[in-house]
Amino acid sequence: xxxxxxxxxxxxxxxxxxxxxxxxxxxxxxxxxxxxxxxxxxxxxxxxxxxxxxxxxxxxxxxxxxxxxxxxxxxxxxxxxxxxxxxxxxxxxxxxxxxxxxxxxxxxxxxxxxxxxxxxxxxxxxxxxxxxxxxxxxxxxxxxxxxxxxxxxxxxxxxxxxxxxxxxxxxxxxxxxxxxxxxxxxxxxxxxxxxxxxxxxxxxxxxxxxxxxxxxxxxxxxxxxxxxxxxxxxxxxxxxxxxxxxxxxxxxxxxxxxxxxxxxxxxxxxxxxxxxxxxxxxxxxxxxxxxxxxxxxxxxxxxxxxxxxxxxxxxxxxxxxxxxxxxxxxxxxxxxxxxxxxxxxxx
Amino acid sequence: xxxxxxxxxxxxxxxxxxxxxxxxxxxxxxxxxxxxxxxxxxxxxxxxxxxxxxxxxxxxxxxxxxxxxxxxxxxxxxxxxxxxxxxxxxxxxxxxxxxxxxxxxxxxxxxxxxxxxxxxxxxxxxxxxxxxxxxxxxxxxxxxxxxxxxxxxxxxxxxxxxxxxx
Numbered sequence: 303x304x305x306x307x308x309x310x311x312x313x314x315x316x317x318x319x320x321x322x323x324x325x326x327x328x329x330x331x332x333x334x335x336x337x338x339x340x341x342x343x344x345x346x347x348x349x350x351x352x353x354x355x356x357x358x359x360x361x362x363x364x365x366x367x368x369x370x371x372x373x374x375x376x377x378x379x380x381x382x383x384x385x386x387x388x389x390x391x392x393x394x395x396x397x398x399x400x401x402x403x404x405x406x407x408x409x410x411x412x413x414x415x416x417x418x419x420x421x422x423x424x425x426x427x428x429x430x431x432x433x434x435x436x437x438x439x440x441x442x443x444x445x446x447x448x449x450x451x452x453x454x455x456x457x458x459x460x461x462x463x464x465x466x467x468x469x470x471x472x473x474x475x476x477x478x479x480x481x482x483x484x485x486x487x488x489x490x491x492x493x494x495x496x497x498x499x500x501x502x503x504x505x506x507x508x509x510x511x512x513x514x515x516x517x518x519x520x521x522x523x524x525x526x527x528x529x530x531x532x533x534x535x536x537x538x539x540x541x542x543x544x545x546x547x548x549x550x551x552x553x554x555x556x557x558x559x560x561x562x563x564x565x566x567x568x569x570x571x572x573x574x575x576x577x578x579x580x581x582x583x584x585x586x587x588x589x590x591x592x593x594x595x596x597x598x599x600x601x602x603x604x605x606x607x608x609x610x611x612x613x614x615x616x617x618x619x620x621x622x623x624x625x626x627x628x629x630x631x632x633x634x635x636x637x638x639x640x641x642x643x644x645x646x647x648x649x
Numbered sequence: 650x651x652x653x654x655x656x657x658x659x660x661x662x663x664x665x666x667x668x669x670x671x672x673x674x675x676x677x678x679x680x681x682x683x684x685x686x687x688x689x690x691x692x693x694x695x696x697x698x699x700x701x702x703x704x705x706x707x708x709x710x711x712x713x714x715x716x717x718x719x720x721x722x723x724x725x726x727x728x729x730x731x732x733x734x735x736x737x738x739x740x741x742x743x744x745x746x747x748x749x750x751x752x753x754x755x756x757x758x759x760x761x762x763x764x765x766x767x768x769x770x771x772x773x774x775x776x777x778x779x780x781x782x783x784x785x786x787x788x789x790x791x792x793x794x795x796x797x798x799x800x801x802x803x804x805x806x807x808x809x810x811x812x813x814x815x
Binding site: 341345346507609612613 | 669670673676677679680681683684685686688689690692
């Protein structure tokens with residue numbers, strides 16, 4: 303039983319570290335979003351709080367903490383309070399299975415970097431969790447007792463159902479190639495530039511588009527379409543409850559970026575052989591290098607998400623559904639068939 | 650029933666537009682180019698703008714040798730379309746014989762048209778470069794003679810402009 307205690311201790315230390323990384327990452331992406339959007343619109347962006355305004359997200363969160371928390375009288379109090387917790391909780395829970403680097407070996411014991419990175423269904427866990435995330439938004443829309451919020455929530459669930467299918471099917475290609483659901487195995491398989499994106503360009507494209515829809519980011523941000531729905535599902539939220547939705551959105555964006563990186567861009571694999579750095583497999587230095595590589599890859603995708611948001615107008619609702627059901631779904635089925643044939647021939 | 654079946658979205662778009670991706674890439678390229686352009690922002694409280702002589706800011710009275718040039722003819726008050734200026738004349742032993750005992754401009758009424766300066770025969774009232782006009786109350790927005798007097802040395806740009814273009 304002593305063993306179990308150690309495992310729990312190890313997991314909770316990792317969880318603490320990763321939780322901080324996630325929240326800092328969310329803050330960093332809020333800052334990035336504001337800076338990039340400003341750059342695209344010929345503005346400067348936040349530059350008052352701290353050097354270059356890097357403390358702006360923290361100032362925002364402190365402000366939200368001090369704001370009054372208004373709950374509409376007709377709202378369902380329990381679910382109104384629960385919805386942001388679900389959103390943020392799910393967004394953070396996903397990080398349990400994401401491997402940030404390979405492993406560190408201390409005194410002959412391998413410590414994997416990630417709370418449960420070697421769990422053999424990590425892949426399915428992420429898919430499941432991102433789907434649960436929609437409950438937060440739908441419940442928020444429904445419990446607010448506001449027609450605009452409800453519309454936002456409904457749109458979110460409809461969108462999620464439409465894009466979940468093509469998302470899942472596009473990922474089947476990766477699973478077929480690596481024949482494993484473990485994220486660690488999938489990453490290990492992509493060592494030395496054997497990235498899945500080269501083998502699965504179509505699957506990657508479908509997954510990328512679906513990821514935008516899953517995270518409710520522009521051009522698929524219909525649940526919070528400001529011109530039509532006031533603020534969408536978060537119209538009736540204020541104070542830190544709104545802040546939780548806000549953080550959840552950015553955490554989700556980072557999750558999607560991490561998932562894309564892991565599945566298609568080699569995860570924490572260095573872009574050159576590890577021997578060039580002269581570091582041993584399992585040493586702390588190599589793990590740090592891998593961690594940095596992973597973070598840079600994720601950062602690039604977060605930047606891409608932001609860049610797309612400020613470039614492309616929102617899809618109309620019928621266009622969204624047309625794209626999801628008539629284009630992406632057949633394409634992802636085609637991708638599964640082509641990959642299966644490829645795997646049969648080359649393996 | 651759809652009467653206008655010719656001009657629907659499907660027919661308007663070419664094949665490459667219909668598959669979205671090239672157009673999206675084009676849009677992304679456009680915003681990428683924008684990102685690295687020179688920014689026009691002026692960091693206002695730190696970087697102030699210095700107006701040129703042609704700028705019409707707060708109207709002021711020209712002070713020369715410790716006294717106003719104004720002879721209290723009342724033309725500015727007469728021409729002011731917003732009725733912002735009030736002048737009361739009095740006598741003085743100086744060469745100019747008359748001086749304004751009271752000269753008030755209500756800055757809440759002033760529309761910065763510059764008619765007062767245009768009509769002034771003595772070049773005694775001119776528009777300054779002062780554009781940071783904030784008042785805590787309506788009373789404090791009415792400026793008296795002491796508040797309006799500005800030494801002539803500070804108004805050279807405007808006087809130069811008036812001599813050249815008026």
